[in-house]
Amino acid sequence: LVYKWKARLNIHGGKQEYGVNYWETFSPVVMWSTIRLILTLVITNDWFSRQVDFVLAFPQADIECDMYMELPKGVEMAHGKGNTHVLHLLKNLYGQKQAGKIWFQFLRQKLEQIGFKPSQFNECMYFRGDVIFLVYVDDGIFVSPKQLSIDKAINDLRKQKLDVDDQGDLKDYLGV
Secondary structure: OHHHHHHHHHHHHHHHOOOEEHHHHHOOOOOOOHHHHHHHHHHHOOOOOEEEOOOOOOOOOOOOOOOOOOOOOOOEEOOEEEOOOOEOOOOOOEEOOOHHHHHHHHHHHHHOOOOOOEOOOOOOOOEEEEEEEEEOEEEEEEEEEEEEEEEEEEHHHOOOOOOOOOOOOOOOOOOO
């Protein structure tokens, strides 16, 4: 049974030119050894955990530079067609070579604004008081000895205008 329909507008990253509309593309993700270590701490210390997903993560961030894209097939505009008009992008889109990097920088800034500090060991692990947050692209794990600390962290992210889906207690993470 289909339980969810999804669609995304994607830009053709293969048409981008280095030095013109993209420069750096690297975006870090949390290391699996870090995930295993933190999950071991959760189990052995009987801590709380929560899994979150950032809904349509990449378009939550603004675009890095002026970018334009062709109208997708089947899309008609009131004042033009695909052969005469293009779209001026305002938000970071899936398919851009630098989309992951732009999203990561945006999320990092939001996390730091609410008091999270990145780890010196793994730049995708953040600390705030008794809360640890791990991020893998647009999926995250909060762990803490206190459920209220996790609740507050998620609410603080939402106050930063981030669209966060609270997926509850951690049962599996990225299929693991």
